[in-house]
Amino acid sequence: MTTVLVVDDSRISRMLSRQFLLQKQPTWTIAEAASGEEAIARLDNVTPDLVLLDLNMPGMGGLAAVGQIQAKCPSARITLLTANVQDAIREKAESLGIGFAAKPITEDRIEQIIAEFGK
Template sequence: MTFQVLIVDDSKLARMAIAKAMNNLQPGWTRVEAANADDALALARSQTFDIALLDYNMPGRDGLQLAGELRDLSPGIALALISANHQREVVSQAHEVGAIFLSKPLTQEALGQFLSEVQQSKRSM
């Protein structure tokens, strides 16, 4: 099964690192990148995504706000909030909007575990 993945981070370098890890883990999956929440929402309104990987700290709306908006548009989307900010409140808020929290710097191992869990949960649906 092929998945559509939205990668949202204001840092081009971070998007490239995630894309490289994704390519190593799931080369057949489609990746689309956005540099901010507005671009991500425009993409999500025009196409369906199975997974969204969201940076927490972005100009304008942060990843938590974006996660809630993406969840409203697509209730079945798998969300991961990625941040170097490990404060309990941020992690808790991520879980409240139905997102998994992944620490920055994001390792290929942590991303792979998240993607495997998403694959398994989508298969069992």
């Protein structure tokens, strides 16, 4: 059973991610968090295989949460899903060993993330 943790301060973004993930993988379990802090707390009860992580959130942003998520769930694949598509952000994601996907969240974008996860 694959579990995905969707971390985004936008409820609409979380809903779209959930919808598109379940359209492609209806047996997957989807958990949600609205901030980096909430994501870290959710790891006490959820062990994600895949984390979709927004960059800019109030409080702890995505990049600040990466290290803690990796420490608690070292086998989880993390993809930064953000509208901030600057080269520096892409390079930072790469240096952290995480994926990068540009918003907006679309069915095709989620399909690409799922395909990368399967590799």
